Each structure stands twice: as C-alpha cells, then as structure tokens.
Amino acid sequence: MKQRILNFILCLCLAALLFTVMTSAAADDITVTSATYYDNNDVKSVTVSFGWDTASATSRLAVMTNRLRSAGETGTSKSYGDFTDLGYYGTKFSSWDKVLAQNTLFGIISYSGEQNMKYGKTNTLTLDLEKGDIPLNYDGTYYVYLWTYYGGKYYPDNLFMVLQVKNGVLRYAPATGRNSYGDFSILKNAASESTTPSVPKVDFSDVKDGDYFIAPVNWAVDKGITVGTSNTTFSPSSTCTRAQILTFMWRAAGSPEPSSKIVNFYVDIKESDYFYKAALWAREKGVHVPSDEYFRPNTPCTRASTVEYFWRLAGAKIGDVVPFSDIDHGSTLENAVSWAVTNGITAGTGGTAFTPDTVCTRAQIVTFLYRYYVVPIDNSALIEALKKTVTQTELKLDPLPPEDYRKQPDWYGTLTPPAEMTDERLMAELKQIRDVMDYFRARDIYMGDAIYSRELDLWSQASRRGLE
Numbered sequence: 071m072k073q074r075i076l077n078f079i080l081c082l083c084l085a086a087l088l089f090t091v092m093t094s095a096a097a098d099d100i101t102v103t104s105a106t107y108y109d110n111n112d113v114k115s116v117t118v119s120f121g122w123d124t125a126s127a128t129s130r131l132a133v134m135t136n137r138l139r140s141a142g143e144t145g146t147s148k149s150y151g152d153f154t155d156l157g158y159y160g161t162k163f164s165s166w167d168k169v170l171a172q173n174t175l176f177g178i179i180s181y182s183g184e185q186n187m188k189y190g191k192t193n194t195l196t197l198d199l200e201k202g203d204i205p206l207n208y209d210g211t212y213y214v215y216l217w218t219y220y221g222g223k224y225y226p227d228n229l230f231m232v233l234q235v236k237n238g239v240l241r242y243a244p245a246t247g248r249n250s251y252g253d254f255s256i257l258k259n260a261a262s263e264s265t266t267p268s269v270p271k272v273d274f275s276d277v278k279d280g281d282y283f284i285a286p287v288n289w290a291v292d293k294g295i296t297v298g299t300s301n302t303t304f305s306p307s308s309t310c311t312r313a314q315i316l317t318f319m320w321r322a323a324g325s326p327e328p329s330s331k332i333v334n335f336y337v338d339i340k341e342s343d344y345f346y347k348a349a350l351w352a353r354e355k356g357v358h359v360p361s362d363e364y365f366r367p368n369t370p371c372t373r374a375s376t377v378e379y380f381w382r383l384a385g386a387k388i389g390d391v392v393p394f395s396d397i398d399h400g401s402t403l404e405n406a407v408s409w410a411v412t413n414g415i416t417a418g419t420g421g422t423a424f425t426p427d428t429v430c431t432r433a434q435i436v437t438f439l440y441r442y443y444v445v446p447i448d449n450s451a452l453i454e455a456l457k458k459t460v461t462q463t464e465l466k467l468d469p470l471p472p473e474d475y476r477k478q479p480d481w482y483g484t485l486t487p488p489a490e491m492t493d494e495r496l497m498a499e500l501k502q503i504r505d506v507m508d509y510f511r512a513r514d515i516y517m518g519d520a521i522y523s524r525e526l527d528l529w530s531q532a533s534r535r536g537l538e
Contacts, residue, residue, distance in 0.1 A: 212232070394418060
C-alpha cells in the first residue's frame with residue numbers, strides 16, 4: 071500500500087514536471103533585430119529573434135500599456151489581478167477575441183500573429199504596429215508579453231520585453247524573469263543627427279543657410295506638406311491661416327480620407343477648396359471643432375491656437391504645468407502650452423512670456439511640424455527656470471450679473487472691454503454669461519438689456535477673432 075502511494079506521488083510529480091514544460095514557455099537570447107518607421111518617426115514594426123528552450127508551443131506577442139502584477143505585489147496596477155492568476159491554473163480565455171474583449175484590463179495596442187515556436191531553434195516574430203501606437207514625440211512605456219495557446223485556452227505566459235520612449239529615444243529591455251526585465255538598450259534615437267532625415271535642399275531665395283527654419287522648410291517641401299509661394303520663394307514671414315495650418319497638419323499625417331460619417335457642417339467651404347478634406351479631418355479628430363457652422367479659413371493662426379491644435383491631435387494629454395506669466399493658470403490653454411513646451415514643439419518668446427495672441431508665420435508653422443514629427447527641441451532648462459520664477463494666478467473673470475439690478479445698477483459699467491481680453495479669457499467670459507442667461511431663463515428672472523448687451527459684446531469680439 072505504501073509503495074502504491076509513493077508511486078502515485080511520483081506520477082503526480084512527473085505529470086507536474088511535464089505540465090510545466092508544456093505550459094510555461096521560456097524564451098532566451100532575446101534580441102531586437104530590426105525596426106521600421108513611418109515618415110513621421112512613429113514605430114511601424116519591430117522584429118525580434120529569440121531561442122526557445124521548452125517544448126514547441128503556439129504563442130504570440132502582445133504590446134500592452136498595462137503591466138501585469140506579480141503574485142503578492144501591491145499597488146494600483148490596472149491588471150486583471152495577480153500575474154499568476156492569469157496563468158494556466160487561473161483565468162484563461164478560449165479565444166484571442168475573448169482576450170481583446172477584456173482589453174481595458176490589459177491595454178493591448180498591437181500583437182503579432184500566432185506562431186508555432188520550435189524547441190532548440192532561433193525563432194522570430196514581427197510586431198506590426200499601427201501608426202501612432204508607439205510615437206516618439208512623448209514618453210511612454212509598453213510591456214510586451216508572450217501569450218501562449220495551450221489546451222484550447224490563451225493565457226499570458228511570460229513578460230518578453232519592455233519598450234520605452236523617453237525624450238524621443240526608443241529603448242528596449244529583454245525580460246530577465248517571468249515578470250521582470252533588465253537594462254535598456256537604445257534602439258532608435260529620433261533626435262540624433264544620424265537619424266535626422268536627409269532631405270534635398272530646396273532653392274528658395276528667401277530661405278538661407280543659418281535660418282532657424284531651413285531644415286523644417288526643406289523637410290516640409292520634400293514630404294509634400296507644403297510648397298513655395300512661387301518657384302523661387304517660400305515667403306517664410308507671411309501669415310499662416312487656419313486653412314493653411316490644418317492642411318499642413320493633414321498632409322503631415324498622410325492626407326487621410328475623412329470618415330464617411332463626417333459630413334460638411336460648414337457653410338463657408340466647398341468640396342473644391344484645397345483645404346476641404348483637411349477641415350473635415352480636423353473636425354473628425356477633434357483638432358478644430360467650432361461651435362457654429364463657420365470654418366473661417368482665412369483666420370490668422372495664433373501661437374495659442376497652434377499649440378492647441380497639436381495638443382488635441384496628440385490626444386489632449388494633461389501633464390505637469392509649465393507656467394508662463396501671460397497664460398492663465400488652470401486654463402485649457404495652459405494644458406496645451408505645457409504639453410507643447412514639455413515635448414519640445416515650441417518654447418517661450420523670451421523671459422517668462424509665451425505671447426499666445428501673436429500670429430504665426432509660415433516658417434514658424436513648418437518648424438512646429440518639424441519638431442512634432444522629427445526633431446524636438448530640449449526645453450528642460452527653460453522649464454526649470456519658469457517653474458522657479460513664474461507665480462501662477464487663477465483665471466479671474468468679471469463679476470456675475472446680479473439677480474436684482476436695484477442692488478448693483480452699475481454692473482455693466484464695471485466690466486472689462488472684450489477687446490482687452492486674451493482669447494482664453496474672452497471665451498471663458500462668454501461661457502459664463504451664457505450660463506447665467508440659461509439660469510435666469512429657467513427661473514423666469516428678468517435679465518434686462520445689460521446682460522443681452524454683454525453677451526453681444528463678447529460674441530462680436532469672439533467672432534472677429536474667429537473663435538465663434
């Protein structure tokens with residue numbers, strides 16, 4: 071009887087060992103052999119080679135924004151429980167579609183096809199990444215996990231490697247354990263001279279060696295983003311309009327066709343306009359969505375509207391505040407400016423000023439594009455200096471109109487003229503007065519001519535600036 075028990079235990083141990091071999095894949099000698107990039111420097115694909123030291127298995131790689139949590143690890147991980155809970159003994163998924171159905175837990179942004187991994191051989195997998203999944207224009211960390219299909223179920227088997235973008239540099243770190251990784255190695259430095267695109271020089275009489283915009287102009291013309299204003303001139307100092315900047319951005323993004331779901335809401339543009347598709351694309355992407363049916367293509371593009379366009383295109387990310395003395399603290403514009411300066415797209419105009427209402431030139435706009443897509447500038451010293459010297463103040467608006475005019479009959483005469491307001495202040499004041507008007511209407515409170523006059527004053531100024 072005792073021998074039977076010992077034999078049974080031995081069988082269990084052998085079965086467990088075989089099970090481990092079959093279900094816990096192990097890749098080693100992990101190397102990124104090549105990577106391809108889109109014209110805007112976003113990563114297009116990554117090819118990896120590695121050894122396989124267990125029995126053959128069907129696996130695939132998945133790039134995830136969420137790191138799985140190891141057993142016993144605490145914290146605010148977004149993962150689906152502990153890493154071991156997702157192993158063979160834990161939660162499994164009957165198909166890859168079932169995995170993707172839980173993608174809010176994993177953050178899978180791309181994945182390879184299935185491949186049968188061969189024991190004792192060098193295996194390769196190529197991750198084809200959709201454009202924009204791993205952009206080099208802002209920092210991010212991406213976890214590449216090996217998912218194994220065994221016994222009719224999918225589960226994450228091992229961390230394979232980690233991809234990291236920091237200051238325009240793409241690095242990778244091979245896994246050193248089931249859910250750990252080692253030191254990073256540089257794969258691509260978008261900001262180095264060796265990777266700066268080599269483009270033919272364009273002969274414009276008004277673009278000379280030494281001009282800060284010479285590389286951006288050559289790049290933009292080479293990529294078909296813009297052309298000269300004649301065969302021999304670029305007109306770098308000419309004002310850039312809303313139609314022009316959005317067209318430049320649209321072309322830099324690859325001139326995508328607007329979605330069929332997007333219809334032309336605008337009454338002041340037509341299909342034959344050169345900027346027609348750019349206008350619809352900008353609306354679809356949330357880059358420029360006015361509150362009425364007017365596009366106003368000839369509106370001059372200011373520094374404020376420019377950084378807001380780029381900020382929205384990048385996903386309207388909110389990070390650390392970079393303070394400027396002429397940007398209202400807590401405003402939407404502050405978020406956009408902070409993002410643009412942090413990511414090396416633009417800097418201040420001197421001292422602690424950003425001068426948001428200054429109109430941009432053609433040279434400045436292509437320079438912004440060049441920094442966004444190719445080579446950002448290093449603003450680290452500027453950011454540190456601004457944080458030490460600028461005292462932030464909250465956005466202050468004029469007093470609300472009183473419900474009883476007898477208590478404050480001179481309210482209208484105390485208000486700031488709309489022409490003296492920044493764009494951000496103007497739109498905030500307009501929203502405030504409209505909210506008050508809605509409040510009064512809902513309660514049947516007499517508004518009086520002063521409130522209507524104030525709303526008209528603000529709206530007129532906003533319309534003249536192309537904000538409404």
